[in-house]
Amino acid sequence: MEPRYTSDTLDQAVEALVFASDVPLRPDDVARAYGEVTGVEVEPGEVERAVGRLNGAYRQGGRAFRIQRWAGGLRMATVEEVHPFVRALFEQDQARRLSRSLLETLAVIAYKQPVTRPEVDHVRGVNSDYALRQLLERDFVAISGRGEGVGRPLLYATTDRFLDQFGLDGLGDLPTPREIDEILADPAFNRERASLLAELATPPTTDVEADA
Template sequence: MELSQIIPHIEALIFASDKPLVNTELVELLNNAMGFIEDRATIEQVDAAINGIQEKYAAEFYAFELKQSGGGWQFLTKKEYHKTVAQLNGDKFLKRLSIAALETLAIIAYKQPITKSEIESIRGVNCDYAVQKLLEKDLIIITGRNEEAVGKPLIYGTSKSFMDYFGINSTDDLPKISEVLMEELVQATMVNHGAVEEIMVNETTEEPTEESIIESVENADVVLAVTTEGEIVEDKQIKEKEDDTSES
């Protein structure tokens, strides 16, 4: 079967589907639609067709693109048009998760499978309301019970809707914790014993590791940060260090 025959059918299937479609599903649907013919579509042909469709809609004059999101392929509006499309859905589209819900969701995403008591031990506060809201929004699901824990508490994990909501294909696409830490600290300037040490990531210096950044922060006497207005402000109180020689 020629790719030119397959591509329009794949586009129609993905466009009409109410859920993301994976390549194996597309092969089955294509062959069912074509009937009992000798020249059947193969997974290799569908892979090639998907690549062609992605390249086609990557052109700037299309307002949407083919993306792998929520576990399969979907046609999604390009980010440049999100505000335009938001007008069609009103406040519902623009509603955002609260800080408490986001913190709870992040813990579940990175630590799953996890119980509510484990979430609360990390956050330090009760999370009943946040968990309930996340369940209502179908961003998390109950995956079972911890049979080994006292009371056999429920175990939580992220749902397929979670991946779709954040535009990722799997939890493997989540940013690594070390990457987040480096992004937060990369512009910090630390003063240690009167010497200024800048943490910078560029083409001419070796990229710092998560451990080296944390160690530098912990050992710094003063941590200075640059605000968005360009003002240098003290980000930490001066840390007092013990001086054994002065005490003796």
């Protein structure tokens, strides 16, 4: 029996769609687009197998990228070995860098969501109004509802953009407290942390902090 399509055709379609998309693509979206063009129905599992074949070819060819799972979808991303080169190219993009206070606030929300502003303030020990506004504007967090306390305060949670920007498929991929302790004990991390703190010592003029 003749196959419904050739694997080469499907692989090319998957590669082109993932490469061209600005956001992570779900396998069923890729399958639907393929069907609309070819008239051949494919299952999301077949798209996943195509991704496996493509990544195998990239690996064998020594390519600097893979198709990875981010924010519940598929996205083209560089491998870890070339991250220093990518970082060197974009490190001057100061306007988009998250400051230390924004990272602190984002970490609290990521691990305790849905969470209210007073709860974030309590963990950080400072007022987080400014940081929350910045994270909302950058679409890293969103209002997810209202709490049950007095005045029914707003609840905040992370967005798909947060998952996308940090290379996570879901919140379950966040490191556990034990893994964080192991990372903090790693000498290589301490060297990277020292370098990062040195950069943050001169904050970008476009991101003036209003909180301590």
